[in-house]
Amino acid sequence: LDFYDEIHRRLTDDLADLYFAPTTRARDNLLKGFHPAEQIYVTGNTSIDAVEEALSPDFHSNLLDGLPDSHRLIILTMSRAENVGEPMRQVFHTVRDIVETNPDVELVCPLTPDPEVMSLAGEVLGERDRIHLTKPLPHKDFLNIAARSTLIITDSGTIQEEAPALHKPVLLLREKTERQEAVDVGAVQIVGTAPTSIQQAVFELLNNERAYQKMATAPNPFGDGHASAHILGIIEDYLKAK
Known part of the structure; x- marks a missing residue:
């Protein structure tokens, strides 16, 4: 599937008149593919627009309303094959230990409907104080709960883009990422799945305010939440000039 996706992407690139790159790194990749510089525009990612639109200052959910205001919330998502x-x-054992040794920490773990994932989560994390296993959350709900969190531990690609818009540090459960921009600015830290690496990174963020703020205030390399407006303006100007 990835092979055919790449073929379609390359064909589309060759047919396009305009290229909207979410980041300067993406622009540079287009230039390496010999696409004309005058047709490439760095606009940010429209996914950040969606984050801004989804956030609600008066958002409520049974999950959030049941958590003490003084407690810190960690979100864990893990689903890559x-x-x-x-x-x-x-990882499940590691985060369970983190919760058990930090009495003011709550863990929310939305689970993909995969029998092996659900079985493992139930075995290691189930029926534990301050650990909340949930079904997959609607996107808007997830973003608003993430906005209330202290940090996010994940192997997701999309969350690496969304979390900087929420000013939430991300610890990435991978050895590398296709979204290197977030690592470069300091919004994402690659920790892999080794327990010691995860424990040390979480301990630092929970106990070192300077380290936490450095990640939380990192600039968002994926845009300012106005990518759609930028793109629309460029298309309008292009069509007027035709």
């Missing part, structure tokens, strides 16, 4: 099995078991 390469992490299912022993890596996932290690």
